[in-house]
Amino acid sequence: MSLAFVSPGAPGTATWQNRAGVATDVTGGAMAQPVPDHLVSSSAACITMAAAVAVAARFSSKRRQAVRARSMLQQARRSPAARAVPSQRGSRAVAFALSDLRGLFQRTSAAAKGEMNSAILRKTAASDVGNGADADGGFNAYAVKMVKIFLIVTVIPFLFCLKNFFTNPALSDFSLEYGPHLADPLLRATSSFQAVMVALALFWREKNRDAPMDRLFAWLFVPEAIFHVLLHFLSHHNWIGNFAFGYAFSAGIALPGFLSLMAYCPNEKKLPWMYIILYIATQIPICCGLTDMVGPAKMRLNFANLNTATITGPFFYGIMKRWKDVPKLPVFLACGVITYQVTMGIVGPINAATVLKLYDPSVVFQHAVVDVGFAFAYAASIYYGLFLPGKPQPKFS
Numbered sequence: 001m002s003l004a005f006v007s008p009g010a011p012g013t014a015t016w017q018n019r020a021g022v023a024t025d026v027t028g029g030a031m032a033q034p035v036p037d038h039l040v041s042s043s044a045a046c047i048t049m050a051a052a053v054a055v056a057a058r059f060s061s062k063r064r065q066a067v068r069a070r071s072m073l074q075q076a077r078r079s080p081a082a083r084a085v086p087s088q089r090g091s092r093a094v095a096f097a098l099s100d101l102r103g104l105f106q107r108t109s110a111a112a113k114g115e116m117n118s119a120i121l122r123k124t125a126a127s128d129v130g131n132g133a134d135a136d137g138g139f140n141a142y143a144v145k146m147v148k149i150f151l152i153v154t155v156i157p158f159l160f161c162l163k164n165f166f167t168n169p170a171l172s173d174f175s176l177e178y179g180p181h182l183a184d185p186l187l188r189a190t191s192s193f194q195a196v197m198v199a200l201a202l203f204w205r206e207k208n209r210d211a212p213m214d215r216l217f218a219w220l221f222v223p224e225a226i227f228h229v230l231l232h233f234l235s236h237h238n239w240i241g242n243f244a245f246g247y248a249f250s251a252g253i254a255l256p257g258f259l260s261l262m263a264y265c266p267n268e269k270k271l272p273w274m275y276i277i278l279y280i281a282t283q284i285p286i287c288c289g290l291t292d293m294v295g296p297a298k299m300r301l302n303f304a305n306l307n308t309a310t311i312t313g314p315f316f317y318g319i320m321k322r323w324k325d326v327p328k329l330p331v332f333l334a335c336g337v338i339t340y341q342v343t344m345g346i347v348g349p350i351n352a353a354t355v356l357k358l359y360d361p362s363v364v365f366q367h368a369v370v371d372v373g374f375a376f377a378y379a380a381s382i383y384y385g386l387f388l389p390g391k392p393q394p395k396f397s
Contacts, residue, residue: 154251224252264318305345337373
């Protein structure tokens with residue numbers, strides 16, 4: 001095996017060849033003293049090993065490769081074989097080759113440090129995005145704070161109707177009609193389907209992570225999906241099932257809309273507080289009616305239909321204000337489902353002259369259609385996000 005190092009410098013630079021065991025310069029003249037073969041081989045082996053690592057480090061962005069190359073270079077320079085070369089010209093040749101390698105190692109180390117600093121900056125930027133800063137530099141901590149406040153506010157109306165969670169089941173007609181209606185296998189299946197659709201859309205959103213506001217918007221559909229399943233699988237004589245019914249039809253449908261109202265009107269700082277005050281004022285009597293287990297069961301259903309139409313009304317102010325930037329499909333789906341639900345609640349089989357029972361198949365089917373419609377509306381909302389692609393995300397001061 002032969003080894004040759006040729007410096008890329010000007011003519012006259014040294015060339016070392018160990019095939020014959022003699023160090024020569026580029027002019028072809030032999031040096032004064034031949035280098036012993038075992039010394040040349042040992043020194044060459046050291047430099048060969050350092051050069052191999054240098055090449056590997058040169059094409060690698062990992063700092064540990066550069067550190068390892070530097071270490072092996074130092075070992076090569078300090079090796080007895082490198083120090084024991086008796087020829088002055090041979091020593092200069094070895095030193096020149098090692099110096100050339102040292103420059104390569106320094107450049108590699110600098111490149112590795114630069115790559116490391118870039119990785120740290122990218123990680124810091126990703127951390128800022130997770131804490132509320134979007135890719136464009138806008139900071140969304142204000143929106144996150146307001147959503148946390150609203151989550152607490154959504155529980156306040158239930159504090160005014162705690163007595164509804166501790167009623168005598170003998171005084172309620174829940175088990176006569178509404179209980180069998182909610183426990184119908186079809187409605188349990190459609191509520192589960194809705195939760196699965198939300199989970200799949202949320203999984204897609206978390207995988208893409210393209211906008212912090214869209215991620216937060218997607219997570220705000222989770223409470224309604226969870227409580228909607230619970231209200232169909234639990235008896236409302238159980239306070240958890242009763243609370244799930246009230247929360248799903250009040251806060252569950254208000255949480256995503258509250259964030260969208262702020263996103264579409266980021267400079268109107270009074271608007272979220274006005275909605276919070278309006279929410280508390282309207283939801284205290286409505287949540288009391290939703291969780292009333294002593295009154296007529298059909299009244300609870302009427303409260304649910306009424307609240308679905310009224311609680312979402314203010315959100316359309318923000319949607320219309322940014323209509324050109326808003327995805328249209330989720331809006332049309334939600335409007336269509338809400339219109340169908342309210343219409344069937346007013347003139348449908350529930351309040352028809354025939355006075356059908358709530359567990360009648362026609363009433364159950366109407367409820368199932370609403371559940372499936374909202375499943376697609378929720379999934380589309382999570383998939384498309386708050387704004388069309390390429391539109392500027394909101395920036396809160």
